[in-house]
Amino acid sequence: MEQTAQTPPLSDTLPDDDTGSQRIRTNFMSDNxxxxCPEILAAITAANTGDAPAHGDDAWTARLQARVSEVFEAETRVFPVATGTAANGLALAALTPPWGAVLCDESSHIFRRECGAPEFFTSGAKLCPIPSAEGRMHTGLLSRTIADLQAGGQRLSRPAALSLSQATEWGTVYTIEQLVELTILAHDAGMGVHMDGARFGNALAHLGCSPADATWRAGVDILSLGATKSGALAAEMVVIFDTTLAEDMERRIxxxxHLxxxxxxxxxxxxxWLENDLWLHNARQANEMAGRLARGLLRHPGALLPFDTQANEVFAIMPELLVQGLEAAGYIFLRRTAPPGVEGTLVRFVTSYDTQAADIDALLETLASIE
Amino acid sequence: MEQTAQTPPLSDTLPDDDTGSQRIRTNFMSDNxxxxCPEILAAITAANTGDAPAHGDDAWTARLQARVSEVFEAETRVFPVATGTAANGLALAALTPPWGAVLCDESSHIFRRECGAPEFFTSGAKLCPIPSAEGRMHTGLLSRTIADLQAGGQRLSRPAALSLSQATEWGTVYTIEQLVELTILAHDAGMGVHMDGARFGNALAHLGCSPADATWRAGVDILSLGATKSGALAAEMVVIFDTTLAEDMERRIxxxxHLxxxxxxxxxxxxxWLENDLWLHNARQANEMAGRLARGLLRHPGALLPFDTQANEVFAIMPELLVQGLEAAGYIFLRRTAPPGVEGTLVRFVTSYDTQAADIDALLETLASIE
Amino acid sequence: MEQTAQTPPLSDTLPDDDTGSQRIRTNFMSDNxxxxCPEILAAITAANTGDAPAHGDDAWTARLQARVSEVFEAETRVFPVATGTAANGLALAALTPPWGAVLCDESSHIFRRECGAPEFFTSGAKLCPIPSAEGRMHTGLLSRTIADLQAGGQRLSRPAALSLSQATEWGTVYTIEQLVELTILAHDAGMGVHMDGARFGNALAHLGCSPADATWRAGVDILSLGATKSGALAAEMVVIFDTTLAEDMERRIxxxxHLxxxxxxxxxxxxxWLENDLWLHNARQANEMAGRLARGLLRHPGALLPFDTQANEVFAIMPELLVQGLEAAGYIFLRRTAPPGVEGTLVRFVTSYDTQAADIDALLETLASIE
Amino acid sequence: MEQTAQTPPLSDTLPDDDTGSQRIRTNFMSDNxxxxCPEILAAITAANTGDAPAHGDDAWTARLQARVSEVFEAETRVFPVATGTAANGLALAALTPPWGAVLCDESSHIFRRECGAPEFFTSGAKLCPIPSAEGRMHTGLLSRTIADLQAGGQRLSRPAALSLSQATEWGTVYTIEQLVELTILAHDAGMGVHMDGARFGNALAHLGCSPADATWRAGVDILSLGATKSGALAAEMVVIFDTTLAEDMERRIxxxxHLxxxxxxxxxxxxxWLENDLWLHNARQANEMAGRLARGLLRHPGALLPFDTQANEVFAIMPELLVQGLEAAGYIFLRRTAPPGVEGTLVRFVTSYDTQAADIDALLETLASIE
Incomplete structure (x- = not known):
């Protein structure tokens, strides 16, 4: 293929730092x-052998079905798709009719970051954002929202789904007790419970409990479980614990x-990803690196950490000068305006399964050297 | 990982015929x-180097943009997605508002085989199937359908999109002249033109013309171009020639x-897939194998070929006894009830980029030996 | 209010023929x-007394609920709305999920004349038109369509609803036996049955049976029952026989x-409209006038009646000269192009509850006098 | 018609207080x-003369078109429908694509009270509620919401529509200056502006300006204008000032x-309703009665009025004992839980065109007599 003028040569954008032994990760924008992950790429290559029935009638998908039931110690139905937005949309649509309401945290990905995908997949269900302080929904506000909707009877959207993000969008993790309190409220109101588990592995690594304890035993009916942010190429899944929700799911897909x-x-x-607990291994590495970064930032006089770092995301409020210093040094991360009344810039660093201690230390050293 | 009772061991379902040199393909169900294809798998592995900006801001996607414009000799916009159903749905939604009508052949994939995906992506546009004999729409019936809708004014769905499948669902290929006649009618009525090119490479290999001649120069505004059936893992794209249709396409995706x-x-x-004309090479191989099969079937006294074999699908009407004989010999293919008034069973064989002459000859020998 | 230049004075468009005793109806465009009807207008005025709870919690709606159950000799749920398109859309949406298919006659109003409303109300269900000769669906083609969809399993739209128009769009009426054959097929396939009864009263008047016999006893699960074409101002209803379908119907409305x-x-x-069988009285008058017109047309050498006149619509194929003659005389009616191979113009005359014998006779005399 | 056991006799529920001259209105639940209104009922009866073209091709609709343009001193397009929820949904759908965002006050009817209708009509656009104190949106929060969405580029919903309620849901009214500030922000961001004018007449009566000044001259592109709450039987309209938005509106309807x-x-x-300024006359009467009630409540030591009474809704926070006393006396009104931290019950009284001073005085007397 000839290079055309407007085509950026690949070499420009590919990292050329594999010559030395000390490649430093500078991109903390996201875990995507x-x-x-080498094990996952190898599995793709290994699956490329001869013909296989199409559309999920293959042996790998059959194994996956069995394997996920095993991992979650329950009869589950699992539906693999390529993106987390699709998994969330499909899961929510299984819980709510088009005239239902999805109650979610106001920081939730489904409300803030999916360009209306939940509305699309559910054919126009109403998203009701509930305010919270650090990404974890309060039972009191949930109760009140449910009561308000129910008071309207058939004139208002039916409260149909509770959606909880685990880990949350602010890098915190619900305890099992917190989950149970919320899911009981939802079930008592006749709602189903969805968990957005784009970073479920990270939450699980933090909680240290079994996948079953963190999901269906805590009242979760349907889970979007993400592997892409944890080393896969493009692999997410809808895991259904209340198997009545699986009816016609393939048609929806x-x-x-998405089939x-x-x-x-x-x-x-x-x-x-599930083999030999690779998923948990990857999650633990990312979490540890986030913890290392959080501890380092806490030692820095200029940085303020508004939330506990419980998974693989670190939020910090820092003077604009420090933020620009890191950017000037080549670091990539998310910037957000700080909440009203707070001085400084809110930044987010996301660590990943392949973040190394040296990467964190280099970042912290850079930070220390600014000014 | 321990094997549970209900888990099918992978070895049962994987082909074990790579010990000898004579692996015979028996699965003609579809080209999926x-x-x-080895070249494509290698490209995936090669792309797995270091970090890259997410969501299409990477260097590969930038190159793809340039490369597709080059291939089609025009300023195009290209949007890669994982499935053909998604590409079709996105393309149609760019052409029609929810209250519009999509005019398509009654045999079309979008009407018959996508579980309502066009209705989903377009937020409920109306699909108007138009009868045809061999998958190619007649200008007379298209004219009439347009006129009927227009006569209803604002009381009826606006004729908004014409969708043509190239190659068609019956394995035939529109000539450039046929395309032009149809697209002129559509444009004159203020409609946009979509081409479902799930097997566009096969059609192009048959036509022997340039990609530009077969698309925008013939009046196509937006193309779903499929690579998955031609050797990719999961790769399709929406190619937009009328670039005003690209507005907000990323938001749609x-x-x-699908992002x-x-x-x-x-x-x-x-x-x-586009490198060194791999796509055309793959298409030619599939087409040639289909032609070899068609010629073989024509020589068999029991088989009747209702359509010209112009791409990589062969349709035959055969006595049920022959069909069952092939199945008993392990061959896999699609069965459909024959049209009313025709005796026998309608079967479909699809060849692929990796079908070999020996595969076809083995099938024909098996067929000859039945009874 | 002052008359502005562009405002058409009302008197121009209002009939001025109430000066004599012989007002002649010339508008046979539709029964809308x-x-x-005076009785219905009087009822509106009578209901305008004091306050009443809003949104259907009023006494009239409660009475309607009881009255309709009485008329249909069954526990029904009834939901009044203003238009037939809304009633149809709501009824279909109660039967099919967004990924389902609605099987209907290719002449049906829901497929041809509602600008995509069924797709809108059902959030994108697929409409599958089935060809027929005179608006009545054939069991054989229905069976085949169901079987085709079922053969696709979870890859294809689920056959969810059968929609039958009674009277049909060609002015014919299903017999009870024909209905039963079709609804058994649908129920056996797990589908629900909708009846589009925009002109149900006319069909009932033709059949001479009870409303129950013509609906739920013949396998109808949900009925759109129209009063607007039969003398109401704007009044249609969804009558639900399978009351499980009523769940959340008020939310849908x-x-x-539409609430x-x-x-x-x-x-x-x-x-x-239901009081003192006004609805049947109105339907009988319209049917009789249609019959009178049909008999008159049959006596004319130039007119050909392609369908039996069983309700209040008369279709005729006539030389263009006759058609233009009627138009020149001020008659208003629908024109359609004749089916391929038939010479002449297909026209439709619709009679109404307030069509009089003199109106028909005048039309026939005019026709006889042409040329 | 025979009375069946379950049929409530009409006389039970109809007011029987027309025997004396002092009918007292006790229902303040809503203005619906x-x-x-007698003038409007008379107009319906007067329109019932002979045949008229269907579906809006009649002379009354033509006059309405001209009349509304006259009232608003601009070339407008007007589309009459039966309900305010329909008018809002249709108007919003004209402003936003399915992947757009509608920015609205968190108290707005479209967000809180329409059972997901805006999501339905827009095919799933995202509603973004913006907090406010008394139903009037703050420019600062609007700016911030727009900026947040724009920062996401093609990954987030496009800010497409600003929806303002006039009068607001808390009975307050935007000044023209406040409207202009908000609509400038919206237009600068490429958004269109919708006004939910279910009680526009009441707002206009409060503002005392021209309809044009209160709408298009203040930056409103499309208005839902309600007559039902102001004396009509069922009559609302979409008034389009930016006439490009009228394209295909009839198809949407x-x-x-809704046609x-x-x-x-x-x-x-x-x-x-527009004749002889009946609409303004009705609005003024309702507003005056609300003012009379508000002044009366302010004199009561137990009642607290959280919002200015600028239209025809009065909100009061009262001890539960007073609320129950009013209910015991037969008064009907809306109850809501008071905001967190406030003691007492939040109640709403809505006055109407036919509320009389005696009705208000009777209510106040009842209130004064409690305990």
Whole structure:
């Protein structure tokens, strides 16, 4: 292929730092900027052998079905798809009719960051954001929102789904007790419970309990479980504990264009991710690196950490000068305006399964050297 | 990982015929049952180097943009997604408002085989199937359908999109002249033109013209171009020639859950597929094998071929006894009830980039030996 | 109010023929061009007394509920709305999920004349038109369509609803036996049955059986029952026989903007329409006038009647010269292009509850005098 | 018709207080519980003369078109429908694509009280509620919400529509200056501006300016204008100032089942409502009665009025004992839980065009007599 003028040569953008032994990760924008985990890439290659029935009738998907039930110690139904937004949308649509309401934290990804995907997948259900301080919903506000909707009877949207993010969007993690309190409220109101587990592995690594304890035993009916941010190429899944919700799920998936003809290549990724607890291993590494970064930032006089660092996201409020210093040194991360009344800039660093202690230490050293 | 009782061991379902040199392909169900082409798998592996910006801001996607414009000799906008159903739905939604009508052949994939995906992506546009004999729409019936809708004014759905499948669902291919006649009618009525090119490469290989001649020069405004059936893992794209249709397309894609965070891994597949005309090479091989099969079937006294074999699908009407004989010999293919008044069973064989002459000859020998 | 230049003075468009005793109806375009029946207008005025709870909690709506159950000799749920398109859309949405298929006659109003309303109300269900000769669906083609969809399993839309128009769009009426054959097929396939009864009264008047016999006893689960074409101002209703379908129906209605705050004014119309069998009286008058017209046309050498006239619509194929003659004489009616291969113009005359024998005779005399 | 056991006799529920000269209105639940204004009922009866073209091609609708342009001193397009929820949904859908965002006050009817209708009509646009103190949006929070969405580029919903309620849901009224500040922000961001004018007449009566000044001259692009709460039977309209938004509006209306075949009967209502400024007369009466009630409540030591009474809704916080006393006396009104930290019960009284001073005085006397 000839290079055209407007084509950026690949070499410009690919890292050329693999010549030395000390590649330093500078991109903390998200846990989705990294490469595919070697074990998972190998599984893709291994699955590329001969013909296989299309659309999920393959052996890998059958194994995945069994494997996930095993991992969650329950009869589950699992549906692999390529993106977390799709998994969330499909899961919510299984819980709510188009005239229902989805109650979610106001910081939630489904409310803030998915460009209306939940509204699209549910054919227009209403999202009701509930304010919270650090991404964890309060039972009191949940109760009140449910009561308000119920008071309207058939004139208002039916409260149909409670959606909880675990880990939350602010890097915190619900305790099991907190989950149980919320899910009891939801079930008592006839609602189903969705968990957005884009970073469920990170939450689980923090909680140290079993996958079953963190989900269906705590009242979760349907889980979006993400592997992409944890080393997969493109692999997420809808895990259904209340199996009545699985009815026609394949039709929903096909209709949304999310049924891969060569589905073995998603299923194989997830099988590898679950094999030998790779998913937990990856989550622990990311969490540890976030903890290392948080501890380092706490030691810095200029940084303020508004939330506990319980998973793999670190939020800090820092003077603009420090933020610009890090950017000037080549670090990439998210900036947000600080909440009203707070001085400084709110920044987010996300660590990943392939973040190393040296990466964190280098960042902290850079920070220390500013000014 | 321990094997549970209900888990099918992988070895049962994986082909074990790679010990000898004579692996015979027996699965003619579709061109999506085969493995990923080595060049494309290698490109995925090669793309797995270091960090890359997420959501399509990577260098591979930028190159893809340039490369597709080059291939089509025009300023195009290209949006890679994982499935053909998604590509079709997104393309149609760019052409029609929810209260519009999509005019399509009654045999079309969008009407018959996508579980309502076009209705989903377009937020409920009306699909108007138009009868045809061999998958190619007649200008007379198209004219009449347009006129009927227009006569209803604001009381009826606005004729908004014409969707043509190239190659068609019956394995035939529109000539450029046929395309032009139809697209002129559509444009004169203020409609946009979509081409479902799930097997566009096969059609192009048959036509022997340039990609530009077969698309925008023939009046196509937006193309779903499929690589998955031609050797990719999961890679399709929406190619937009009328670039005003690209407005907000990324929002549509994100909202439908079709924006990959690690998009470089779709773009890299397509780049490899286009490199050194691999796509055309793969299409030619599939077409040739279909032709070899068609010629073989024509020589068999029991088989009747209702359509010209112009791409990589062969349709035959055969006595049920022959069909069952092939099935008993392990061959896998699609069965459909024959049209009213025709005796026998209608079957479909699809060849692929990795079908070999020996595979076809073995099938024909088996057929000859039945009874 | 001052007359502005562009305002058409009302007197121009209002009939000025009430000076003599012989007002002649010339508008046979549809049964919705006529005035409101005096009994129904009186009921509206009578309902305008004091305050009443809003949104259907009024006494008129409660009475309507009881009255409709009485008329249909069954526990029904009835939901009054203002238009037939809304009633159809709401009824279909109660039967099919967004990924389901609605099987209907290709001549049906829901497929041809509602600008995509069924797709809108059902959030994008697929409409599958089935060809027929005179508006009555064939069991054979229905069976085949169901079987095709079922063969696709979870890859294709679920056959969810059968929709039958009674009277049909071609002015014919299903016999009870024909209905039963079709509804058994649908129920056996797990589908629900909708009847589009925009002209149900006319069909009932033709059949001469009880409302129950013509609906739920013949397998109908949900009925759109129209009063507007039969003398109401704006009054239609969804009558639900399978009362499980009524769940959340009020939410569907509210969400579609079809819940009137002053609902007593729809309910009062329908109560008056049902009172003293006004609805059947009106239907009989319209049917008789259609029959009179049909008999008259049959006596004319130039007219050909392609369908039996069983309700209040008369279709005729006539030389263009006759058609233009009627138009020149001031008659208003629908024109359609004749089916391929037939010479002449297909026209439709619709009679109404307030069509008089003199109106028909005048039309026939005019026709006889042409040329 | 025979009375069945379960049928409530009409006389039970109809007011029997017309025997004396002093009928007292006790229902302050909403301004939609009252009867139809005599002038409007007369107009309906007057329109019932002979045949008229269906679906809005009648003379009344043509006049309405001209009349509304006259009232608003601009070339407008007006579309009459039966409910305010429909008018709002249709208007919003004209402003936002399905992947857009509608920015609205958190107290707004479209967000809180329409059972997801805006999501339905817009095919799933995202509603973004913005907090406010008394129903009037703050420019600062609007700016911030717009900026947040824009910062997400194509990954987030496009800010497409600003929706303002005039009068607001808390009975307050935006000044023209406040409107202008907000609409400038919206237009600068490429958004369109919707005004929910279910009680626009009441706001206008408060402002004392021209309809033009209160709408398009203040930056409003599209208005839902309600007559039902102000004396009509069922009559609302979408008034379009930016006439490019009118494209295909009739198709949207038909598709939503909101196109009446006998549309003259909506148009005639609105014509009568606008005739001789009946709409303003009705609004002024309702406003005055609300003012009288507010002043009376302010004199009561137990009542606290959280908002200025600027239209026809009075909100009061009262000890539960008073509330129950009023209820015991037969008064009907809305109860809401008071905001957190406030003791007492929040109640709402809505006055109407037919509320009389005696009604208010009777209520105040009852209140004074409690305990």
């Amino acid at each position: 900027v990294g490469p595919v 096909k209709r949304a264009g 891969w003809s060569k589905q073995r290549f998603i299923s194989a990724q997830i099988l590898a | 049952v085969g493995p990923v 994100k909202r439908a859950g 990959w965070s690690k998009q470089r891994f779709i773009s890299a597949q397509i780049l490899a | 061009v006529g005035p409101v 509210k969400r579609a903007g 009137w705050s002053k609902q007593r004014f729809i309910s009062a119309q329908i109560l008056a | 519980v009252g009867p139809v 038909k598709r939503a089942g 009446w075949s006998k549309q003259r009967f909506i148009s005639a209502q609105i014509l009568a």
